[in-house]
Amino acid sequence: MTRIITLFCIFIAQIGFSQTADSYLEKIRNNEALLTAFFQQMxxxxxxxxxxxxxxxxxxxxxxxIAEDFYLNLETMAVSKTKPEKGNWQTFSxxxxxxxxDxxxxxxxxxxxxxxxxxxVPSDDQFFDSFMKFEPTIAxxxxxxxxxxxxxAIAENVSYIETQLSTIPCDMNVSDLTDFNTKLRQAAIQKDEKxxxxxxxxxxxxxxxxxxxxxxDDFNNNFIAKLHxxxxxxxxxxxxxxxxFVLRFMEPVDLFKNLIIAFISSSESKLTAGVNIVSPEHGENSMKDYWLHMEMFKYCHSKFPNVKYTLHAGELxxxxxxxxxxxxxxxxxIHIAGANRIGHGVDIAYEANSYDLLKYMSKNxxxxxxxxxxxxxxxxxKENRHPFTLYKEFNVPIVISTDDAGILRSNMTEQYVLLAKRYQDVNYETIKKYVYNSINYSFIQDESVKKQLIKDLDNRFKAFEAKFSKN
Structure with a gap:
């Protein structure tokens, strides 16, 4: 990275930079090294x-x-602090x-x-299966x-992260409520909203x-607030x-219990910026209970109308x-759950009445x-199979995100490099708009914090764009 930035600076010196950031971006569209240096600093x-x-x-x-001498499953590469009864496990020592x-x-x-x-292995399995294998190292x-x-984030000029940190620990006994699993699913099959x-x-x-x-309360006060x-x-x-966030693969009663607690948490803490739902969208329970999950979000919204939520939807x-x-x-x-943002949305071109849906997203x-x-x-x-252009054509607000940069060996800079290289009709001002979208459409509850981030972004762009003025 140091060599790339050095190359960028040398290039600036050589051309004297009498052009704007916009015109410079157009010159380097097909050079990933120069794009990387540009977006690393932007x-x-x-x-x-x-x-x-x-x-x-x-x-x-x-x-x-390794330092804590975990047990490693020599077949799956999962780790555990204690030795499980089944499987071929050995300590790192x-x-x-x-x-x-080695x-x-x-x-x-x-x-x-x-x-x-x-x-x-299939790429989706490689990705989703990795979480539980390293999860014991995070606790x-x-x-x-x-x-x-x-x-x-600071190193690559990212000023805000809205992260899905942890599920809310809960040992509530709901064994007396398990009959609701069947009842809810039977009603869902009939699409009986009442x-x-x-x-x-x-x-x-x-x-x-x-x-x-x-x-x-325990999560807000003794985990989030304390860590923060x-x-x-x-x-x-x-x-x-x-x-x-809640996990899609859970049984309906457990998921709803966790969803209620997640909404209570977000309604009572300015640090918890909304609610989400995660896990593979194509999983068995995810597909079977999807409509029911949307009804659950709709219900929670009726109880906690000020809590915002973004939903993984259309990651298919x-x-x-x-x-x-x-x-x-x-x-x-969107139409049942009332999501404030949509995560991924890859299948939008296949959605019923997709043009009307896109217009609705834009209008609202x-x-x-x-x-x-x-x-x-x-x-x-990727590229022209990705619906980015479709969202752009219908003026749907766009934000650029990383998803899981650690597993994917990526960062925010790479997202913008791919954006600029693949979609060459997206100019600098449009990219800049996406950056501002990422603050304006954030779920930050304290408006003064959001305003300060916008002000800071103004100053950062001013300093960045000054690099392209005449010497």
Missing amino acids: PKGGDLHHHFSGSVYAEPLLERA SLKNDGKL YYQQQVMQTWSVKDYNGS GHFAEGMLELKKR AVTKLLDELYKSIQKKDAKKYA KDLKMDDERFTMRYQN TLGLVQPEDLTWHINDA NIPIEINLVSNEFILKV
Whole structure:
């Protein structure tokens, strides 16, 4: 990177830079080294589609596993603090003593991330399966990861991250409510909204009686607020906020319980910027319960109308699911759930009445979170197969995000390099607009914080664009 920036500076000196940032960008469209130097230094605002555990690079996680002498499964490359009963597990210290540590370090890196990916397993499996394999290294070490992300963001001129940090721990016993799983799914099959709402009303009352609020309060006060304050995450260079999220693969009662707690948390803390839903959208429960999940978000919105939420929707492509399953996920996320932003939205061209849907998103300022590197690796969707141009044509607000930069071995700079190289009709002013979108459409609850980030962005762009003025 140092050599690239040096090359950039030499080039500036050679040409005297009598042109604007816009005209310079047009000259370097097809040179990735020059594009990288340009976008590395350009202010990039916020990263709004950001999974904490997938954004920490594998190297520090592996170092931690070795330092704490975790057990390694020699077949799957999963790690554990204690030795599981089944499987071929060995400690890292024993691997070192046997002279095998270097070999397995390489295997771990290739399993916990896309490093040296060779297509031996499907790309979506490679990506989604990695999380649980390294997850034990994150527990108890959120601080180290947060500081790593802050340091990296500052280095590449990113001023804000809205990260999905952690699920909210909850040991609430809902065994007496399991009958609702069947009842909710039966009502969902019939698309009986009234029946679903009635069942959710009953569930909501039961969950409230089980003191759902205490889990939200504990998370807000003893985890989020404490970490945020102790680490001094907010300063004049950087700001971080946190999205609560629930897991799509859970049974309906468990998911709804967690969703209620997530909404309570976000309604009572200015640090928790909204709610999300994650896990593979093409998973069995994700597909089977998708409509039901959207109804759950709609219900939660009726109880907590001030809480914003963004939904992973349409992270699908032809061949991954049946064609008819590409036609309704974004529609339902917007028209039923009432999502404030959409994450991925890759299947938009297949959605029923897609033009009307795009017009609705534009009219109602519902942004799309574009994740170019992620969509290319997981879904094999890139260049003119990617719907970026479709969203742009219909003036849907666009924000550029990383998704999971650690697993994908990427960063925010690379997203903009790909954007500029692949879509050459997107000029500098439009790219700059996307950067401002990432703050304007953020879920920051404190308007004074948002205004300060915009002011800071103004100053950063002024300094950046001054590099292109006459000497």
